Amino acid sequence: MNPHAIRDQVAIVGMGCCKFGENWDKDPQDMIVEAAYEAYEDAGLEDPHRQIEAVFCGAQYPSKGTAEVADALKMYDRPVSMVVNYCATGTDAFRYGVFAVACGMYDTVLVVGFDKPKDRGVSGPSVAVTGVRGLPATPAGWFSHCAARYFETYGAGREDLARIAVKNHHNGTLAPKSMLKREITVDDVLKARIISWPFGLYDCAAQSDGAAAAIITRRELAKRFRDDFVLVRAIAIALAPDPKEDPDFDFLRWKPTVYAARQAYEQAGIANPRKEIDLAQVHDCFTLTELLAYEDLGFCEKGAAKEYIKSGTFELSGELPVNTDGGLKTFGHP
The missing domain is CATH 3.40.47.10 (Thiolase/Chalcone synthase)
Structure with missing residues (x-):
């Protein structure tokens, strides 16, 4: 390259x-x-x-x-x-x-x-999996495995994911062309119906x-x-083995994000993304995927995202605002 x-x-x-x-x-x-x-x-x-x-x-x-x-x-x-x-x-x-x-x-x-x-007549994307490693055949079910493993490994909890949802709902109210304009609270997120534990309704981005x-x-x-x-300055795409069939997949990171970030940072000449990047728009199909992106993109150390979330680092008034338009969660998905 x-x-x-x-x-x-x-x-x-x-x-x-x-x-x-x-x-x-x-x-x-x-x-x-x-x-x-x-x-x-x-x-x-x-x-x-x-x-x-x-x-x-x-x-x-x-x-x-x-x-x-x-x-x-x-x-x-x-x-x-x-x-x-x-x-x-x-x-x-x-x-x-x-x-x-x-x-x-x-x-x-x-x-x-x-x-x-919305014209396809189904509530979500069509998913076909082979059942390798017993993973469920829905995106929410699949990513919930990552969330459960992350919670167990790093001591995070549903409240940490809820703060991401609250942030993105707030940001979406400020975007004129966003899909959802509704402020929510951490309590709203925690009390919402469960989609696939630990994901509740507000942890998931609607299409x-x-x-x-x-x-x-x-x-x-x-x-x-x-x-x-x-x-x-840079544009990168990367792939990784299908997590369902990858014996080295640890459910704690998203390998393609790590690989693509490495390419993009090399192209752009970025050595310290935490200090050199001022704003980020990331893929947040679920609150957990946004949390993983914080770490996979080098905005914080692996396992440390919950502390940065609590301190407001990724909010509009924080040091590194993320998904300023509300992201997939409230601006629109796709």
Whole structure:
């Protein structure tokens, strides 16, 4: 890997998203148009059909593949590529867009992610497991094993996870396009019905409909769009063996997060993430996954997350705010 290949070569000049939630009155194209045109406006694109040279899109449940985006945005005479990569879909679509610009192939591209799981008629993702090691066949059931092991090993408890839920619910009330706008208390979390112990209702992120978009361009062109552009320093994806079949999996960390962080920090030149990172948006399908991310990303030592949670380190007013928009828990999932 060349850690310097993309560092500061690509700039984000526009962002947009639709309102996340149970969007029964919208189809995927409605959400794509809303997100993309907000990004166009944010970037100051006067003629997006001329200025955008390629589109990279991502969806876990697309019904028409790339045509869903091409038809919605009338982008027919240029490449439109689709990424389907489960929970990493949005990141991976953005990654391909960054690579396409950084290598010099295109000057300006659109990245758009969208999904409408509420129209699928099921309450959650379809999961197929083989029963290896006796793990349950639901995401909540599976991650609850990690939570129980973490509690036993490091002395954490449901109250620590509850504080994460309370934080994200508060943050979600401040985001105009979030799915949930409801303050809750630790007591609310602890008294809610159990989904899969130790997870109660408020420890789990519900699925929602939504779409988001980004306009990215070469660094030297960014000032044509705006002065406060954001440079991309790193972008990484990693995999690990299926935990159900990995004899070295200890249920105390998420290996792909550790591997991807290592790549990203090398690309960005970060030696001390706890001190060098000011804000983080992490995958919080369950409160436990956010807790593990604190440690796997190097924001605190393994087993120490509960102390940082109690001290408010990851709250909006803390030293390293995490999921400032409410995360998957309240902004929207996906």
